Every structure is written in C-alpha cells, then in structure tokens.
Amino acid sequence: MSASLRLFSWCCFYLLTGMLAVPHACAEWRILPESIELGGPRESQRLLMISGNAELSTGQLGEVTFRSSDPGIVRIEGNRVLPVQDGNATITAHDAEQPEQVLAKATVRVTGTAGPGEISFVRDVQPVLSKLGCNSGACHGALAGKGGFRLSLLGYDPKLDHFTLTREARGRRIDLGDVGRSLLLTKPLGLVPHKGGVRFDQDSEACRILSQWILQGAVEPRDGEPRVTRLEVLPHAVRLRPGTGHDLLVLAHDSAGGVRDVTRWTKFSATHEPIATVDDGGRLTVVGPGEGAIVAWYDSKIILARVSSAYPYEVPPDLYAQAPRVNFIDELVLRQLENLRLRPSPRASDEVLVRRAFLDTIGTLPTAEETRAFVDETSPEKWDRLVEHLLERPEFVDYWAYRWSDVLLVNGRVLRPDAVRAYYQWIREQVATNVPWDELARRVVLARGSSHEQGATNFYAIHQTPEDMSENISQAFLGLSIGCAKCHNHPLEKWTNNQYYAMANLFARVRAKGWGGDPRNGDGLRVLYVEETGDLIQPSLGKPQRPAPLDAPPLDIEAAGDRREALADWLTAVDNPYFSRAIANRVWKNFLGIGLVEDVDDLRLSNPASNEPLLTALSEFLVAEKYNLKSLMREILRSETYRRDSQPLAENREDTRYYSRYYPRRLSAEVLHDAFCQVTRIPSKFTQTENVDGSTSATSFYPEGTRAIQLYDSAVVSSFLQVFGRNERAITCECERSNEPTVVQVLQISNGEIVNQKLREPDSCVSQHLKNGDTLEQVIEQAFLTALSRQPSSSERERLLDELREPFAQALASSESEASLEQRRILLEDLYWSILSSREFLFQH
Amino acid sequence: MLRLTGQGVAHTCDGVTRRDFLEVGSLGAIGLSLTEMLAAEQAFAATEAGKSADKRSCIMIFNLGAPSQLDTFDMKPDAPAEVRGPFKPISTRSSEIQISEILPRHAEVADKFSLVRSCYHTAAAVHDAGWQMMQTGRQFTGGINYPHAGAVLSYLKGRRSDLPPFVVLPQLMGRGGGNLPNGQAGGFLGKAHDPFSLMADPSQPDFKVPNLLPPSEIGEARLDRRKRLRTIVDETVAQFEASDDARLLNENFQAAYRLMTSPQARSAFDLSLEPNHVRERYGMTRFGQCCLLARRLIEAGVRFVTINTFLTVFDEITWDIHGSKPFTSIAGMKDIVAPLYDRGYAALIEDLDQRGMLEETLVCNLAEFGRTPKVNPAGGRDHWPQCFTVYFAGGGVQGGRVIGRSDAIGAVPAERPAPPSDVVGTIFHSLGLDPKIELPGPGKRPFPLIEFGAAPIRELF
Structure with missing residues (x-):
C-alpha cells in the first residue's frame, strides 16, 4: 500500500472514530523540528514525520524519505541530517513510493563547521556516562562508588568526575599514550572483567566520543562553557490508539543560545506504564487508555511529553456538550472525559450527597434529622444552601484544624504538652478566622x-x-520533596545540591533560647529569634551558598535582616506555581478522594496531574480569590463533578483518576471513630498521651465527649486510631496516614470493644430503642438513617425482618422480662453491628 | 524475575499480576467459594519462579537486650580474666563450634546451626537503632521507615493459608530508650503489611488471642446471624467493587472471618492441642511457648514469625546485663535468661528437624548489638555494636560451622565483617527473594530489598 493510501485510510479511521479533534488534521503533515540549527561539525539532527504539529501529534509516518535541497550544505543519513558546510538548506519529506510528492518541508541553518569539533567533558562525555548508567546510584554513582571507582551521582560534579577519571587509580583509567588501553574503554567494552558488564561495542557512538575525548587530551571542564538551560521535547504531546508507537526528539537549549539534538543521550521513563511505555531511544508505545507522560532527563533537566489515548467505549459525542455543568471545574473535567471517551456518571441521590458533603467538609455524619430535612426540602437552591451551612458549622473548624495539624506535624511525642496546645490552638485560630492560606x-x-x-x-x-x-x-x-538534593542533585527533579543549600541557608540565622527539644523533659518554652549573621556551609563545597528560595535569584549574603522574609514573599508570590498548586491539590483530594497529582506531597515536574488544565485553573482560581480556601471548597462542592454517583458505568468502570464518577474510600481513622460514637451515642474517653519512649502520661486536655477530630495531636492514646492508621505526624507527608483496611481492623470491629462495648452501654442507641419499646421496623429505619443516611430499601427491610422477626417476637412473648430484654438487646446489637461493619458505613461514597 | 510497580502489584514472568488473583479472590464475597479462592491463590503460587523457595518460611528470634558474645557464642578463654568472664567453653555436637557452658542444650543441636561471629553495625549503641537495623537491614534516616523483613515477604507473597503471612509473638517490641522506630512494622509498605501481633502470653493457663474470637456473649449462632445480616446490608453497594480498598476491606472481612472461624487457624493458636511432654520440652515460659507456637503457626501456613525473646529492656530481666540496678549482671544471665532461652531454642530446632520442617524453615537468632569486651565495675557488660554474634539454622543453611571471626577479645570483626544489611539479605536469600527486587518507598522512590553493596552471607548455604 502506498503511503498516501495509508494516510487516507488513517484519516478515515480517525475521523470515523472521532479521535482527532480537528477534521483537517490529516492534511497537517509536518517534519519535526521544522527549523533546524546545526552549530558545529559534530552536530546532527534526527527528523520525525508526524501528523499534527509540535504541540500535538496524532501519528507518525515511519516509511518516509528525506532529501536535502543542497547536499553541499547538509546531507541526509536515514532520518538524520548532518552538516557539511555553513549555509542554509531545505529538507523535504517524500513518500517512499511516490517520490515526486513533497509531504512536508523543514529548513536548516548550518554554522560553525569550520570549528575544531572538540569533545567537551561536560557537553559530550558526561551525557554518555549518564545515558549508559555509569554514574547511576546502582553503579559508580553510589555514595561508596563501585569497585573503587566513584562518579558523582548523574554527573552533578563534573570537576570531581574529571579528576577521578584522569588522576585517580594511578591514571590507569585514561591512557593518553595508548588510548585503547584506557580502563574507561576496556572496562565497558568488556575487554577486561567489568562487574557492570559490557556497556557498548567498538563501533558505537559512545565509544567514539570517549576515545576521541582521550585522544584530544582528556580536556578538563572549562569555566564559562555554555550550560544547558532548558530542554524541549517534540512533539509536546501525542494522542494515539493503544498499540501504536511514536518517536520523541529532545533538544537542549544552552546558555549561548545554541540548540542541539540530545535524544540519543537522554534518559527516558514513563510516568504511568499501564498507559505508555518508552524505550531507551525515546520511542514510546501506547499500552492502554488514559493520560500519562514520558519523562525525558538530560543533564539534570527534565521535560515531559504527554501521552493520551481514548478508552474504547462507545459514547455519543454530543453527550459531553449536553452534560450538566455548573462551573469551570465541570467544563475542564468534561473536556478531559471527552478526550478520553469516558462517560460521566449521573448525579448521586440526595441521601448519598448529604452524607458525602458532611463527611468531606466537616468530618461528621449528618444526623437522621439533618438527612431528612435535606432530602425533604424541595427548593432548587437546597444544595447551595447546604454547602454554605457546612462551611459555617463549628465542626468545620475541628475538621480542618485537624487536617492542617497533620500537615504541620502537631505531635506530643516531639513537643511538650503546653507547646502542643499552643501550636494546635494557633492552627485552630487560623481556621476559625478563615485566614487566607498564603497568610497562614x-x-x-x-x-x-x-x-x-x-x-x-x-x-x-x-x-x-x-x-x-x-x-x-x-x-x-509546595508539596515538594527536596531531601534528595541534600547529598546530590535530585535524580527525579530539577533541584540541585546548590539550590538545596541556597534554600537552607535562608534559615541559617534562625535561633532559639529556652527549651532545647528534649520531648521528655522541660516546659517546652522556647523563644525564637533571628541572628544578624551566620551562614550554613554546603559540605561538598566547604562554603555557604548565596541564600535563595529554590529557583529564585539569590539574596545578598552579607545583608542583615530576616532572610525568611524573602522566602515568604517568593513562596506566596502569585507566580509561584508550586504554592497554589500544592494547596489546590490538597483541598481537591480531600473532597474527591484522589488528588489531581498523587501523592499530594509529591508535586514534582516528572509527576504530572491527571488533568493539568484543571489543576492550573483551580490554582488560578485560588489566587484570584486571594487564597480564601472556603471559596475553593465552595466551588468544588457546587460542581456537578463532585456530585456524581459512585456507581460505575460500563463506560467508566476502568477510570480511577479522571473523575467520571466519585471514588469510594474508607473513612479516615478519626472520622470513622467519631461516626461510631455518633451512631452508638457513646463517646470515647481520651485520658492518656504517649511519650516518645513509649510510656504514657495522663492528660486533662480532653473533657468527656471530645471527638477524635478535636484532638490536638497524634500522641493521644487510642488503639482504635492507631489500628485505623491515623497520621502519626513524624514526617510531613499525607502518606503517613493510612486508610488501607487491614485484618486487624476487621477483628477490632468484629470482636473488639469499639462496636460491641459501645452498643452494650446503658445509654447506647440499642438501649434507647429498648427503653422506647420501638418496633423492629422503627429500629431498622432509625439505624439506616443514622448510620447510612438513607432509608432501607424495601428488599433490605424485608430480608432483615425475615431474619429478625421471629426471634424478636419470641423474645417479646417470653414470660421472663429480664431474659426477654436481653434477647431483644442481642438481636438489636447484631442488627446495628451488621450495619456498622458494612462497607457502606465504613466508606465514603 | 519478580518486578514491582509503585502500585504494589507484583508481576510475574508470564504477566499475571498478583492483583489479578486478588480480584479473583475478592469475588468470594459474591459467590466464589473458599476452595475456589484458595485455588486461585495456589494458581498464583504456581506462577512464581522458584517454587521451592515459596515454601520457605522464617522464624526470627530477636534477643532484645543484646546477649554478650563473650559469654555465649564467641568465648575467648585465652583472653585476660576481665575479658573472658566467668564461664567456660564447652564442646558441642559440631567439631567447629565451642560455646558457653550456660547453653548446654545449644551444644546438643550445634550441628544444626551456624554462627556468624563478625556481625557489627555503625549506628549509635542504643537498643532501638540496632532493632531497626537488624530487622530491616537499614538505618532509618530522613523520616523513612523501612519495612521489617517479614513485612517485605507479606508484601511480595501475601497470605498462604487462613492465617496472616506475618506474625509477631508474643507482642510488638516495647520501649528501647532511644526513641526511635523499632523496625517491627510494615514501614513504607503500609499498615496492610504490619505484623499480626499476638498480644498475649502463650504460657498463661487462660491464654487466648485477643479479638481473634468474639466476646464470650457472641456465640456461634450470633456470629452466623451477624454474618447473614451484614451480607444483606453490604450487598446493596455494588459500586464498591470498583474500588481497590473496598475490595481489600471485603478481603479482610473474609480473612478475619476465616481467622475467627477457621478450625485451622483456631487450632494453630491452641497450644492445649500439644501433648504436655512437648510443651514441657520447650519450657513452660513465655519464650518457650512462643517457640512452640511459632512452629504451629509455620505448620499452619504463616510465612514469617518474629519472636521477641523479651518485650522491652526496662521492666524485666533480659540480655541487657549492665550489672547495675535495675539490670542484671553476668551471673543473672546465667541463672535467669540463659536457661529459658537455651531450652526453648533447642526444643524448637529438634522439633522442626524431627518433623522434617527445618530444611524449609530458616531460624535466625539476632540481636541489636553485642557487649563490651571488658567486664564493667558493676559486674556487667555494656552496649557494643562493633562486634557480635548472630546465628542461623535451617532454610538451606548448613549447620555446625562458624562464619567470620572476631579479634582476640571479641571487640571487632577480624574476618568477614557482616553489617545488618548482609544479615537481612541472608534472610531474603534463604527465602528465595532476589535482593535487587525494588520496593516502592515514600514518593515512589524505589528501594532494593537490601542496600546497594550489601550481599547475603552466602558461606552459610
């Protein structure tokens, strides 16, 4: 089949299946890159022929011939263009079988061919070492090196690496007199034993670069050499069917304004392997539907190419346009669902929604009365009214103070009791007065x-x-883990060791008098102040970095004053993308269960959001609302997206991150605990707090009736909260909270005290029913309403009654009143237990 | 080879994932019988490379307090009196091994275990630091809590019977004084892989597992009714089947029901089923009965049992022989600690051997460090992480040998130094796990089972 025929059938396929957003896209064949710079005799550029443009490709044409308009300027080798002499030329792409037809054009400018073509250690040699894995953590990049040979991890210290290669091991690694005897070549070539195995052969480009470099005298890194400032990936995004492949190109822009094709020396990885995988050469393969990305790493810089692939569902295209929407959240979610062909679930029932909104907004179950009132209300504004009501409830303060106490680590194993109280009360005060997040x-x-x-x-x-x-x-x-950069450049991020120490130096002058930090002793009273002088030494350099907030310009290292002010300004600046995204994502996750970026504490560039435009819009909204978190919560709650049913449809069952439906999740430890107390009507007592050494002390902070979401800190003794995975607040990470169900949790619900004991108390819900002489029907209805916020279905009612009616009647008929009471109590306890152990109760849905 | 993704799904060579099988398993809630579920699990087990290693189990005996190497397994009879201490070495069933006279029963099974006399670590000489390193192979830094070796096995292989995969006897370690995590948990693998902690003393006459069985007022009839009622309530929520956690919760309900109602599980925990003379052979002590219970649990399908020889170093007499009050001295070790330990361990090894279980059960005896070469003025010895002895039996280990050597006074390794990562690597090796398998750490940062550069002590096998 000729290429044009093939093109035609592709276009038809895309049009028929609606995979291309723009119908004329099949005419848009392009060569990437469209304008090419070759800045030296050793440069070359690989070419791609794609359908679409640099922004988005919907297919790559494999069998294509490229021609040079002037072979005296550039020549073509396969799909690669190489310089011959300075000048300009045009590249044309042709169908292999219809060579006369020009499918697309690109321009080339060649300069610097007269230059020496010197191999640079930083620009040429180190990328080879990185690409081949020589300086990775598993090999010579390990802190202790391997086999007595240590390189800086991923090449963050070129001068040290150059020294190591040329001077250490009595110079055996480099043999300037007899290049071929250099260990740098003989080891990876496998000519002498190498535990890392054979890394390349003699004809490889890697071998050529390393031997050329030695031949030219193993020149050391020069100061002032152009450094890579940013990467560009082509195309920026692809939209393909599962099973199809696509090549990527990576270009490095340097500080001298040059651009180079570095695809061969780029390390590729996939962010979501079930969606797309990538090979060593930058060819991606779409494996399944969804949106993922390919991460390209070169010289400690990172760039992403997005990959999306629609689900194989039949969804009428006009469904998206007709789907109900309230605000920008719905617009952007629907757009993504349309891209991916996922059908949005319909709105959930009032019963489900009232329970959902209460639990997500104030961490509290609605009472039977609250549920009834909402369900019975007929006003079209009832949802908006409920939202406003919840945002002003006193429990709102309890719930969000406890959420932010997780983030800020209020923990009695680390702080003394009075300090715990002061810290918690401060957080609570911020929530109670709705202090904007940037101000907080x-x-x-x-x-x-x-x-x-x-x-x-x-x-x-x-x-x-x-x-x-x-x-x-x-x-x-910021949701950023920068800890890796403490010892070496961050392997997954752009943060360098220098940036880490520049940032840390902002805090070098923070001092305190008083309590030193022994969590077992003292009053915890500590007075914090800021010194006028002092710097933090960066161990690898033996001197301090100029203080700077991560990627911001540095401050004057000599200036007096509190450097933290510069940090606070940079942190909360409207153009700091991390700050607003981090909090928007945290709030979003609270309500939708799955963060746009997961984990919420892992907001690195190489971990893209499942709906990037939505996360951007949410953070911009928050900035426009001056970081009023209640505004963001209101917007989320009001959206149709939030109100979707959790029942999966055939056309969205596989979706776990694009919000076509609501995702059920287990209630968090504290909320679940309080829900048990609320339904059984028996609060827990919190009288002990655990010390750092495992011993316990009495605490009088918590009067009778205190709820778990009102506890100040994570050290309050409660086996329930521990077993159900509260956030232990040892490190700043939502990942410390565990909502995973375990067998021990089930045993606790089944056989432990939390349910059984509470149900038996003289004031419990069961006791109340017995005192009131309620009928079985009344008990079932009340139990469902308080625990599940809904009426039992008629089938549930019937089947439960079938189980209970007869023994209940027998118990009632019993002549011994005490035995009768006990018999009925047992039946009601079992009924309540079955509801309180059901997933509908244990889960938010 | 086994490969892991951040989602904790174990892929096997043929592309079948553990989750595939879990999904099959979770269908049990809506129709599959227990047998069918077990069959699915067995199908999973059959896909694993190295089926024989899959049969392997591990009993880790953790000697809280830290025994003195010089008075137990690394005697220095030729050293000065203040180093060699009061005890004499005795010959054993192995010509290569001499041990202290306070461990006569060990001498009778010395052909079954091999000593590593050159273990050491470089962290602070506080109990908790050693606990975490010796059980996880790593020192906890940067707030990262590494998983216990048993939690790793639980994560990689899951359950193999009605019983949980990883059990701690008699309960989790208590205080160590250093205020550090003790490493006896699932760590970054999550609470789903925390050990099942017995929380009871099996030597007590009224011994039972708390929460394993319902309160006495909830008999079989009520349990059945509760199950029926719960099924009615829970059936309506079909939407939860699309949620992994909801499936896991129902799995756990199944697992808990299995535990509560399984005759196998119930009998595994029921020591009264053992003849009296067997119980006596282990010694009617907490440690002795834990050893016996460990054997029963392994028989019933538990993959990894950790026995804490003591619960903490503070409120009882342990290996922590500082000599000063409230700690015991070298003499106290001989009278109180050594006899119960010696008896329980030897009985366990003999019992496993007689039952043909030793080849498939690695028994490793670890501690957080050793003790000072010189006896202190109080007649005790203090903390000494620079050199100590650990030992291994079963699970493919050739017994009766000594690996590594300490110097003339037992102060530093003189030959084949073995850091904690090598010790934990040895456990993984015996269990057939490739040390290069990567676990998903916090922020999805990958961690190989043991640190780069560490290696199992292969000389043991």
Missing part, C-alpha cells in the same frame, strides 16, 4: 517569639536545623 504560610515561615504564645514558632521547635526547616517548608507548602 507567611505566619509559619516568619514565626518568632515564645512557643507558648506564638504557637506557630513550634514549627521551628520540631525542625531545628536549617536543612529540616527548609525541607519541611517545601514539603508542607
């Missing part, structure tokens, strides 16, 4: 004064070194 962050960053009066200073009592302060500020407010 500023107050934490700039905290100073007494730990008993200025609760926020306890952040610095928990994190006492500049490194810890810096890492935890990043984690809490």
